[in-house]
Amino acid sequence: MNTTAPVDIYNSFFGFHERPFTLVPDPDFLFWSKSHRLAYTMLEYGILTRSPITVVTGEIGAGKTTLLQHLLKTLPDDVLIGLISNAQGDRGELLQWVLHAVGQKFDPHASYVQLFQQLQDFLLESYANGHRVILIIDEAQNLNVNTLEELRMLTNINSNKDELVQLVLVGQPELRSLIMRPELKQFVQRVGSSFHLSAMSEENVGAYIAHRLRVAGGSGQEFSPNAIHRIYELSRGIPRLVNQICDLGLVYAFSAEEHVVTEETIECVLNDGVFFGASSLEGDQA
Missing domain, CATH: 3.40.50.300 (P-loop containing nucleotide triphosphate hydrolases)
Incomplete structure (x- = not known):
């Protein structure tokens, strides 16, 4: 299956010149917490x-x-x-x-x-x-x-x-x-x-998300404050998990033709079981 087209549409929809939340380490996106x-x-x-x-x-x-x-x-x-x-x-x-x-x-x-x-x-x-x-x-x-x-x-x-x-x-x-x-x-x-x-604080998670969005060509405001709070809760401030959730959030927002990722968007991601990081964190709590 060709996955290039959906990613291009995703970027064009939000005005990005590249995906802001990939899982590959990239020094160009380095956030200095x-x-x-x-x-x-x-x-x-x-x-x-x-x-x-x-x-x-x-x-x-x-x-x-x-x-x-x-x-x-x-x-x-x-x-x-x-x-x-x-x-x-x-x-x-x-x-x-x-x-x-x-x-x-x-x-x-x-x-x-x-x-x-x-x-x-x-x-x-x-x-x-x-x-x-x-x-x-x-x-x-x-x-x-x-x-x-x-x-x-x-x-x-x-x-x-x-x-x-x-x-x-x-x-x-x-x-x-x-x-x-x-x-x-x-x-x-x-x-x-x-x-x-150490992991990032909630304040740093918000700054981290905005930073990566801007580096990719966005405004930095594509995620609502409530969405950022929920992302912090789910990721515990670990950058790789933040990236996973944010990337999925953007996919879901694009699918719904919404230009802002809301807390409801993140809940949809969770309810559909596509964020596998959630199960790993639940395992840590057990």
């Missing part, structure tokens, strides 16, 4: 001060990946970035993930010592060429105690007093619990910057 600004400041602080390890956590859909993408766009040319998403496995597999992330070909049958030596040689060569390496691990809550400890060992690779690699770990709240385990005491001691990205 107080929490997001603080999280980004701590990311920058960790990088500028050459912190060995920086940790940023937040709920699913809180905007962590969007912040990361914005950060990647602003880093200077002398920084080499290795981005790892959803890494799992033992320490040997972790080294393979790391080498792949920094663009290094390797022998998959090589020993751990050989892989480690290859990575160390790459880091030393990058340092000699005036580059510093930052390794970003997204969805880091999927790592285990052994792989986190192995990551800490990477921060021991240095040249004189300069560390050759910085680590940025981004993950869900359980990452903080994992890091605080007694076995990872040395890991915690290497964390120079950390922040937990």
